[in-house]
Amino acid sequence: MISHGFCCGCAGSSARTPRAKTFAEQVDGLTRRWSRVSDGLRQMLTTVGLALAGRAGARLAAQLGMPASRHRLIRLVRALPDPPVGVVAVLGVDDFAVRRGHHYGTVLIDCESRRVVDLLPGRDADPLTAWLQQHPGAQVICRDRASAYAEAARNGAPQAVQVADRFHLWQNLAAAIERCVAQHKSCLQEPVEVPAERYGAAAEAAESAGAMAERRRAHHALVHELLAQGAGFRQIARHLGWSHHTVSRYAHAATWQEMMVGQKIRPSQVDPFKTYLIQRIGEGCLKAATLHREVRAQGFAGSYAIIRKFVEQYRSTPDLTAVRRPPSVRQVTGWICRRPDDLADRDSVQLQAILQRCPQLRAATDLVRSFADMLTRLRGERLDAWIAAAEAAALPGVTKFATGLTADLAAVTAGLSMPFSSGPVEGNVNRIKMIKRQMYGRAGFDLLRKRVLLAP
Incomplete structure (x- = not known):
């Protein structure tokens, strides 16, 4: 001074x-x-x-x-002030949620330096098209398969090569495989060995009725086999992954044919006497013959087998290890989409058994592994042959996924051939989520943009 x-x-x-x-x-x-x-x-x-x-x-x-x-x-x-953008040769584009389900934005990444170059409001084509026209020089644009970004890249940077991100391609294929596995859920359950002398005539009728009848017959035999061991409805439902209502329907059906006609469950004859039976069981009486005589004196008109089935629910917990719970659809999808070498021995054995029972899932697994080979080794020239094989397989979910690739064939082929990907974009989207949560979701778009662009 x-x-x-x-x-x-x-x-x-x-x-x-x-x-x-x-x-x-x-x-x-x-x-x-x-x-x-x-x-x-x-x-x-x-x-x-x-x-x-x-x-x-x-x-x-x-x-x-x-x-x-x-x-x-x-x-x-x-x-x-905003940082200078410069020339971005390899541009990554993706959307992020400003307020999930209501407002979205578009993040632009320099995939070579892995830095955010700009944030745009909305996830429509017009803002991205205007930005590309104001900042020429993009040679490669990495994006997901959203039609808005594809249109913006064509209009704003027609000279750039569009590359569909491999992560999103694999994610879409996994969703298609999950739909395919869900359509063949019956193949996940191991077949139940039913004695021929017990269900001889029913088995012959089931074979002639088709796959649905065979499945109902097997499930009916499985439920009644577990009930004979003393398992209750809830135990069976938890063990098999079924609903309590489904187990109850199979349990109340005297034969598997009743499950084919869709009969409604009738009220049990035990219902008027449940209070008395539960009271006697609480006093320590678990002998079905004794309880049957007592309730018959009170007006029960049912058979001894009904009382025995009711009492068996309150006896010691049976051994259910003989019947293995089937894997879920999501588990099998994960096994199919994972590297075979990364599977545990138990999971690998279960998957092989399922594939032997279901030719459709075996074909889907072969398609997944051939697609994974293209994706990891960047062999995009095989994509046309893969699409033809997937469409010929006529598998639910997988065929629709393969047909959808043809609408964006050039970008998908480039994504399976070139080393560029949206990996840096996904990492910065996670960073944007962290910054947004740090401001408790109450910051305006301008402040969020400043912090994303300038925060160290």
Whole structure:
């Protein structure tokens, strides 16, 4: 600070009061005109605001001896200029949720340097098209299979090669495989060995009736076999992964043919006597013959077998290890989409048994593994042959996925041939989610954009 004083009076005029004028010269990097803080303090507060936003930043600044309100920190962040974009040769594009289900945005990434170059409001084609026209030079655009981004790339950068992201391709194929496995869910259950002398005639009728009858016959035999061991309805439902209603229907059906005509479950003859039976069982009486005599004296008209089945639910827990619970659709989908070498021995054995029972799932597994070979070894020239094989297989879900690839064939082929991917984009989308949650979802798009672009 340099001060100069001078007198503005006439020479020899001592009667007048001298007037003084003081002025200051700014020091670069230290002071600025009309500022109440130094540039160093301003930079420190701005860095705190970028890293922690308003409330958390204000708490940290107070602890560091630089008290500042959250509003001041946010003003400092908003006042920062945008970083220069430059020429982006390999551009990554993806959407992110500003408010999930309501508002979305588009994030643009320089895939070579892995930095965010801009955030655009919405996930439509127009904002991205305008940005590409204002920033020419993109040679490769990595994107998902959204039609809006494909249209924007064609209109805004027609010279760029569009690359469909391999992660999204694999994710879409896994969803198709899950639909295929769900359509063949009956193949996941191991076949039940039923004695021929017990169900001889029924087995012959089932074979002539088709796969549905065979499945109903096997399930009916399985439920009644577990009931004979003393298992209750809820135990069987948990063990087999069925609903309680399904187990109850099979249990109340005297023959498997009743399950084919869709008969409704009739009220049990035990219902009027349940209170008395539960009371006697609580007193320690688990002998079905005794209880049957007692309830017959009260007017029960049913058979001894009905009382025995009711009492068996309250006896010791049976051994259900003989009947293995079938794997879920999601489990089998994971086994099919995983590397065979990464599967545990038990899972590999179960998968092989399922594939032997179901030729359709075996064909789907072969298609998945051939697609995985294309994806990992970048052999996109095989895509046309793979699509033809998938369409010829006529598998639910998989065929529709293969047909959908033809609508974006050039980008998918490039994604399976070129080394570029949207990996850096996905990583930055996760970073955007962290920054958004740090501001409790209440920040405007402009503040979120500043922090994403400038935060260290």
